[in-house]
Amino acid sequence: MLCLDLDRFKAVNDTLGQPAGDALLRGVAARMRGRLRKQDILARLGGDEFAVLTAPVAHPAQAAAVAARLVGALHAPFRIEGHEITVGTSIGIALAPEHGRDGDTLFKNADLALYAAKDSGRDGYRFYTPAMGEAASGRQRQELDLRGALARDQFELHYQPVVDTRSFAVAGFEALIRWTHPTRGRVPPDAFIPVAEETGLIVPVGDWVLRKACEDAVRWPGDVRLAVNVSAVQLMRPGLVEGVVATLAAGRLELEITETALLRDSPPVLPCLHALRGLGVRVALDDFGTGYSSLSYLRKFGHSSFGVAGPI
Structure with a gap:
């Protein structure tokens, strides 16, 4: 399970308006879909948040490779209503069964890893660790x-x-x-x-x-x-x-x-x-x-x- 959040999206929505923000979200979704495998599922959760449910992976490096492709997909600027807009994405990763055996637990832990990725400087990804729960409470x-x-x-x-x-x-x-x-x-x-x-x-x-x-x-x-x-x-x-x-x-x-x-x-x-x-x-x-x-x-x-x- 990967949880994604766009970096700097709020500034676009606040300044260029919701139609521009919606156009940007469509462009982001299209690019990310192009970097995923057929068996991977991409879903928008709301606002600028997305989730990806991948097919089973044999090694964490495979999940990391998916995350790296998604980060790289957004490096080129988007052209929206005459403006060149650059956004990045932060990604949190939780693996089954190490980080959870059901969807709710996996999602919660991937979300915690997402916040850790943002804290690390954004435009990157992090795997879940148990210490992240304490950091989130803080x-x-x-x-x-x-x-x-x-x-x-x-x-x-x-x-x-x-x-x-x-x-x-x-x-x-x-x-x-x-x-x-x-x-x-x-x-x-x-x-x-x-x-x-x-x-x-x-x-x-x-x-x-x-x-x-x-x-x-x-x-x-x-x-x-x-x-x-x-x-x-x-x-x-x-x-x-x-x-x-x-x-x-x-x-x-x-x-x-x-x-x-x-x-x-x-x-x-x-x-x-x-x-x-x-x-x-x-x-x-x-x-x-x-x-x-x-x-x-x-x-x-x-x-x-x-x-x-x-x-x-």
Whole structure:
């Protein structure tokens, strides 16, 4: 049993609409069907989730070969409504009888392996292990804690100075989210941001950061700029920036998006970046050097500044 989930599908559905998302799902299903054997059964479970029930395999390597073919099937971009869209897939694998003797158990364990594949970096596959059940329980607790943090106002912002290297004067501040859990204490961003991205909570968390930072910046001197990190999904949501600039002058706002996120979602994000610049909002490319963009390719994005990745 293989459980599959598309990586980055939600962003396509949110920005291009459900008809485009449905067209993408049909294209994905057709490609995957072309990589399976006649005796394998492909089924869509709902949303962007699929399952494959394979014929009996004599060795785990045969199941791994099926998974590798499915991952490879989605590497080439899809052409949907004039947009080039790239999605990947994460796959969890459970084998009978080692991982379950009935369909329900196999499906549950393949689903747990799917989450482990996502945690490992996505666009790959993992076999089920008993330890994955404990990890899933921990992830569910983290999601519940994150939802509670939003509801109970447990997040706070810290501000890191942005210094002009010519005059050494403070030109602005970058907003950084921090979380103090009532029992766990300080939770570092690298521990909760991946969970927020995986569960879709990154949108309400990111909206809170942007709104709160703009409310704080209104009280600063008029020449001090505000920099806020945003996700590609946030940028593509209608009306987000217009609502923000109603609070803070557009010329004082700089939105930072990572190079990796930009390159991954560039077709639908590009019009949003141009619209932002038209409003007077500065756009910065963060962690430059972690992706594989060339300087000539980046000219079309029109960024105001770059944040260079640490290892460079």
